[in-house]
Amino acid sequence: MKKLAAVLLSVLFAVPMFSAPRQMTFADNGFNGASLDRTEFKTISFAAKENDEKSFYGALPEYSDDSGRQNTCANVAGAIVLGYYDKDYDNLIENFTSTREIFGKIIYTPQTDAVLDVMARLYDDMKTNVTAGGTTVANFKSGFQTYVNEQGRNVSYTQVVSNQQLLSSRYKQSIDNGRPVVFFVSGYTVIATIALDAESGPEEYYEQYYVGNHTVVGYGYRTIRYYNAVGNLVKQLDLLTVATGNPASPLVYISLDDYTNLIDGYEIYIY
């Protein structure tokens, strides 16, 4: 009897060790893909400022989901990428052309039901909310590839995040090549793109700290270095320019500070 009990206990304790770890899912709590934890006002005194930035002309399509489906941020991110490439491959989004020309300028077309239909297909292809709330990274990649293949195209992924660190050179290369990057974040710091425009000190802006897991699409970067009167660097901001899927603030900076956690990230190239 004692031997039997010992064997049973061993099995019970061994099961957690050998069972597959649950994959992280990315979803929306609230709307911006996560919950706003707090806002802090920031001030940077400076005498000189250096700004290095690059982003796609026209950024990315500002799609969002009002279908009522839950935890769809990965689907929206996928639709945004498809809308970006649709200007090159018009059949990516059926019954829809993602750009038009106005006064000689190429402008993104506002989303229609055709874009919502894409999100609905991605919801199924990415197995959103099947095992848990949201979408895993693996299902995002496989589901997105399924969709792209069905539309007669191919997709390749190039990792730009390793060990939760941004591979900066790789990311900049993606931006230089005009290829959007999908980021999976867990907790992140947001700064509005209309901020950080002071020509002389101090720089005053707000940081918003979000908790939760979300999917965003990067289309640019910005690095700002602030110097004091004697030329010493006093502060550096490293920022990703991303599309969030939130119509209230569709395009924001995500600050690569100690609070932001990049879980994973892939350049997406459709060809």
Place this chain on the structure above:
Amino acid sequence: MGRFERDIRKKIEESDQPFNEWFAERQDRLTDFEPPEEPASDLGPVRVRRRTFAWLTGAIAVLLVAFVVTAVFLFRGRSQSQPQIPDLSFGEEGVYMEALTDEEFQQTLQQVPALSRLTVTERRAVRHQQDDSTVMVIVIGEQETAEDYYFVNARIEYNDNYNFSEKMYYQDLANKIVIGDTQISYGLSGQDKYGFAEYRILSETDDATVYWKVSSVNDLLEEWLQLTFGN
């Protein structure tokens, strides 16, 4: 009856004395109510006895130190966060979005007639998670004239406790004008994603407070202001 009780009774009986006799023996003492007088003696000069409050002094000292330390921490806390962070009654975490109904959109148009001039591309309701009340309506659209093409994002406020992420950037706008019944503040906020000049505009009437973001291909903002708020 036990021995102890018998002993007590015996003593009582032995000491028993008629009351009159007993009283007569002690009458002088029993009727004398004057306190015994002590002879006067010189106790020396009068001295005021000082009552010490050492314990109270120590307590006050401790309280003073605690007060100073608390005041220092409070002051430092305020200094580090100057200017004061707005009172964020609720932000994005307290709301959810869904499509605006046709009826709600018609009501919005009645409050902000200028929106009827837009080709609306998107309209959403922002609702409070606690009670599903509408805190904001977002209307996004475009407006074409002979001279320019405008991209318009309007947020119509229904609950001023809702602090959407860009609300603070509408404070202290540089330019202020009045067109009709509308008070307008506006300022250049930079360029939009196409490189067009983009403006933040705050309009206030008795019916509505609206946060606008407007950009255009040819930067004819004055034309748009007159079209939107005039007549």
